[in-house]
Amino acid sequence: MFTDMHNHFIYGVDDGCADQDAMLRLLFNLEANRITNLVSTSHITPGLNPFPMDAYCRHFEEAQALIRREGLHMQIYTGHEILYTDLTPRYLREGKALTLAGSEFALIEFMPTENYERLCEAAQKVRNAGYRPVFAHIERYACLSDLRRVEELKDRYGVRIQVNCSLFVHRQGFLRRRWIKSIMKSGLIDYVSTDTHDMPGREPAMGQCYDILLKEYGEDTARALTNDNAQEILEA
Numbered sequence: 001m002f003t004d005m006h007n008h009f010i011y012g013v014d015d016g017c018a019d020q021d022a023m024l025r026l027l028f029n030l031e032a033n034r035i036t037n038l039v040s041t042s043h044i045t046p047g048l049n050p051f052p053m054d055a056y057c058r059h060f061e062e063a064q065a066l067i068r069r070e071g072l073h074m075q076i077y078t079g080h081e082i083l084y085t086d087l088t089p090r091y092l093r094e095g096k097a098l099t100l101a102g103s104e105f106a107l108i109e110f111m112p113t114e115n116y117e118r119l120c121e122a123a124q125k126v127r128n129a130g131y132r133p134v135f136a137h138i139e140r141y142a143c144l145s146d147l148r149r150v151e152e153l154k155d156r157y158g159v160r161i162q163v164n165c166s167l168f169v170h171r172q173g174f175l176r177r178r179w180i181k182s183i184m185k186s187g188l189i190d191y192v193s194t195d196t197h198d199m200p201g202r203e204p205a206m207g208q209c210y211d212i213l214l215k216e217y218g219e220d221t222a223r224a225l226t227n228d229n230a231q232e233i234l235e236a
């Protein structure tokens with residue numbers, strides 16, 4: 001049983017599923033991956049593009065009805081993957097951007113070119129707004145190749161760290177493999193999620209990822225990253 005903190009299964013609101021059929025296919029796929037808790041994190045970009053909140057809420061209810069109709073064994077929760085812009089703290093305070101499962105934790109992503117100072121500023125401002133930042137797929141940010149910075153984000157601002165399953169499933173290149181080895185040794189990752197988009201190369205691979213984590217790092221670590229650590233959010 002796994003908890004997926006980051007995915008795009010709600011259809012028609014971002015670059016995830018295009019329609020209801022695609023959403024249903026993806027829900028079956030997520031079930032086949034033994035995901036029992038699923039936080040919907042559609043993209044929101046404060047101040048850049050308007051987010052269709054009405055459609056999101058409607059399609060979320062449709063997903064719940066489909067899960068009941070098909071007898072799927074999963075619980076779904078609301079959320080957003082929030083691009084960090086100058087307006088992000090205000091969107092959180094005003095409830096325009098949704099936290100993970102209604103908790104105080106907010107999933108934050110960045111433009112790939114953002115520098116480390118901007119990430120620190122984001123962590124500080126999200127905290128000042130009364131929320132706890134979870135940084136999404138940190139493997140994408142060149143400025144975090146130095147793990148001392150990841151450590152500092154966690155120690156100074158209480159940032160939680162999320163990476164995608166693809167980091168382990170599609171390990172490519174010497175430098176990437178060395179980075180994975182170091183970050184796993186230092187225990188800096190909090191959650192591994194699918195970030196699935198219903199497009200080639202973005203399929204959910206939680207089951208496969210768990211098997212890799214189990215084999216290479218043992219059961220306690222595999223369970224912590226794919227399920228147990230996330231309970232602090234669902235139970236908050």
Ligand SMILES: [Fe+2]
Nearest residue numbers: 006007081195
């Ligand atoms: Fe995402």
